[in-house]
Amino acid sequence: MKINLEYRKKIIKTTIVVILALLFLISLIWFASTFKQLYRTGNLEVDYSITGRPTRLHRPITISDIRVWMTFDYLNVIFKVDPLYFKNTLAITDSKYPNISIEAYARHNRINPQVLLHNIEQAIINYPNNK
Amino acid sequence: MDFLVQAIIPYILLYKYWALFIATFLASFALPIPAGTLLIASAAFASQGYFNIAIIFIIVLIANIAGDNSSYWFARLYGRRILSRVPFIQKILVSKDFTLIEKAISRRPGFIIFISRFEVISTLTINLICGLGKATYKKFLFFEVLGSFANVIFYIIIGYSFGDSWQAVNKLIGNFSILFFLVIALGISLFWKKILAKLKREIEK
Numbered sequence: 001m002k003i004n005l006e007y008r009k010k011i012i013k014t015t016i017v018v019i020l021a022l023l024f025l026i027s028l029i030w031f032a033s034t035f036k037q038l039y040r041t042g043n044l045e046v047d048y049s050i051t052g053r054p055t056r057l058h059r060p061i062t063i064s065d066i067r068v069w070m071t072f073d074y075l076n077v078i079f080k081v082d083p084l085y086f087k088n089t090l091a092i093t094d095s096k097y098p099n100i101s102i103e104a105y106a107r108h109n110r111i112n113p114q115v116l117l118h119n120i121e122q123a124i125i126n127y128p129n130n131k
Numbered sequence: 132m133d134f135l136v137q138a139i140i141p142y143i144l145l146y147k148y149w150a151l152f153i154a155t156f157l158a159s160f161a162l163p164i165p166a167g168t169l170l171i172a173s174a175a176f177a178s179q180g181y182f183n184i185a186i187i188f189i190i191v192l193i194a195n196i197a198g199d200n201s202s203y204w205f206a207r208l209y210g211r212r213i214l215s216r217v218p219f220i221q222k223i224l225v226s227k228d229f230t231l232i233e234k235a236i237s238r239r240p241g242f243i244i245f246i247s248r249f250e251v252i253s254t255l256t257i258n259l260i261c262g263l264g265k266a267t268y269k270k271f272l273f274f275e276v277l278g279s280f281a282n283v284i285f286y287i288i289i290g291y292s293f294g295d296s297w298q299a300v301n302k303l304i305g306n307f308s309i310l311f312f313l314v315i316a317l318g319i320s321l322f323w324k325k326i327l328a329k330l331k332r333e334i335e336k
Contacts, residue, residue, distance in 0.1 A: 024313040031306040101141040
């Protein structure tokens, strides 16, 4: 009986170790693959060195970087847009503007977030200072 | 991006430094909120001109220290009383192995406290163990402040340096964290008995 218990404990321990080892191997491959992909796309180049000096031209933010969690206030700052531009162009009447996220605005007004995202992207492309 | 981070980031953008303070405090005190990711994001937003990096540094450092110390004192004053009410936790608290770990950390807490600041689950765990084991408060405070300072600087440098690419870099850090914890888990599984025996010998000396 005691031998059976010891044997069972050994089997369980070996199983746990094998599973952890496999998970480790999979994670290592996944990490290496992510690193390689990010390195190739230039995402691992720093904008500023530890001394605070710029090391490369700051990658300009583009419309493909816009996400639904971003607020209109944030978009105004990073795209250097007039604070009332989105309000006028997209006919936003929400009193919280610009302190409201794209996702929250879409939810309150029952708009598809992806459709709103597309409209915002078009508004930025058509912004007078971008021409 | 992680669902939790996606849920919290809009509040960081809306309520700015207040939201960052509250999220960081709660992450240090009791909740497994990805504070590192939020700090990387905030530093990236600062590089884009949306926040002030110096204010972020001060706010997050204060929040980290306040949260860690609140967690330590809560565990020290009320921890055993509250946790003992859950039967299986009570069993762990009175077990020989847990007592051994408590004593080992209380004797030499420095490195463990310092390194645990870099990950939220380890921060909460070590704060709890130090509080329950009544580790010397001065030692805990010293290494906790040192660790928090290093942790905040580390994540701010990453966020500010990589700027707009912060989401991609954060993904890589997340992958690395998983790898790191699997290594620790594997090491503990393989050498658990030897680790306990060594701790026992050190404490008996």
